[in-house]
Amino acid sequence: EKADWAAGLLGIDHLMNRKPRALSGGERQRVALARAIVRDPNVFLLDEPLSNLDAKLRTSARDELKQFQERLGTTTIYVTHDQVEAMGLGDRIVVILDGKVRQIGPPREVYSDPADTFVATFIGAPPMNLIDRGDHLLGFRPENFLPTAAISSNGGNVLEVEVRTHRIEYLSGDRHVFATVTGLGPEEAHIVARVPATVDAEVLVDAEQRFAVHEKDLRFFDGDTGKRTDPRPVRT
Template sequence: MSSVVLEKIVKKYGAFEVVHGIDLEIAAKEFVVLVGPSGCGKSTTLRMIAGLEEISGGTLTIGDRVMNRVAPKDRDVAMVFQNYALYPHLSVSENIAFGLRIRKVKKEQIAESVADVAGILGLTDYLDRRPADLSGGQRQRVAMGRAIVRHPEVFLFDEPLSNLDAKLRTQMRAEIKRLHKRLGVTSVYVTHDQVEAMTLADRIVVMCDGRIEQIGTPMDLFNNPINTFVAGFIGSPPMNQIDAKLTYDDKGPLADIDGVAVRLPALPELKHNEGRKIVVGMRPEHMSITPIDDASELPVTLDLIETLGSEALLHTMVAGKPFVAKAETNGKALALEDVTSLRIAAKEIKVFDGETGMAFGHPGTA
């Protein structure tokens, strides 16, 4: 399997630059997910790797070959799209075989490869059907079969699951993960769904406006977001971000949240900045409705409880903005008036600069 290396990759449409010099090294066999809001340049980046878009600047290397000027069919990559792009008049078996047929692979070998791939993807019983007679999930499997059968060096996926309903999406997500474990093909996967990104990726690349904000393992990004953008993008429900002012007492830094003092982690960067505007980040899962050691307390009035079963989402307002906490239900329904304050330990709190949005005490920026 091949590595994929992007160096200072730029995409311009006329004078309009949409990808601004991206650097990204994907190791052989790695599963990398590009995630970010609509229009941030995920598909464009993927299509440049595939050769479907011309590269305006920088260098793309797959394995040990510079690919900028190599035709898509000679790059040894296979792409799976959101809309499957199957041939409606061909059977499942003919759809899977198509790429091999145009490459003039021998008939017996095609039959063997198609049978193999159909076995892997659970399509053996459907080989004679047309795409119209399949479910969405089965169609998506055929699209993957068509990619797998060529034994490419690199798989490229562009939102392959977004046409499926929620349950099927979860199921196919697990299948893609299993497939990657089994075949070990270097994969680049585009999605705007952060849950897909978290569950599939070896490493996640968070993009915004044609730039990379942060690259890291799912837990890196969850535990140490580099700025408020990444903090708000990774995690569900997202991290609460509260505007506050930095103050101190004799024990160290505090956040002044509308007059309520909340203990902050004692980061060296937070010294000597009395009155500085900060953003305090609190993940819903770090909030507690019962007393915990060394925790600050935020008085709250709940306005809504969403019970999910083993957990509930508690909705309130803090400093004039919506705030969500997650609580265990232990099998009992909570009432609004049961909760009058939320607690959080200082070590769980993230602190961002109020002007730049950059994290204080980030391992990558310290």
């Protein structure tokens, strides 16, 4: 009876009489989860359960896992190298490098306020832009760096710079603008801006253009340790 309940929960009732060799990768994942459910554990530990699935299956399986966890309400520890899975499934994320915890927090906090440069560049695609300014690094997310005309003055002070655009990629309606910037550090820096489809601003290739970011969206990191530091004035 418990096995039937678990199979129904995961939508695998029709697989009950099949042999393991007759199951697809996604079906085997659900069967393994059902076997864990019938044991009624206090905690589920899932170690990269979607690693053997192709991209399309991983997307649907990720949604199923989220729904499954919410229905059961059981604490679930999910181990993954995939930041998309971590951000999409986790209520809290633990970022680990070489066995050491670098940051713990809700997905939005880890994304917006990374504890160090490793987290800043590991979480996010494209990752956070980091510009070396000698004793510290200046960071900002690509979606916060937009053509000046698209930046609202209601968000407070703005850092405005001139960039040289090199390439534009169109992904899911957004424009990923690859450019270089001078004046923010001792050397020219390569940066990426993500301009959403909702922003009606012309961006040309191989052109000098003005881009800006709100100062509240700037993050600062120690030049030696890479750890977050207190905000400081930015001079161009």
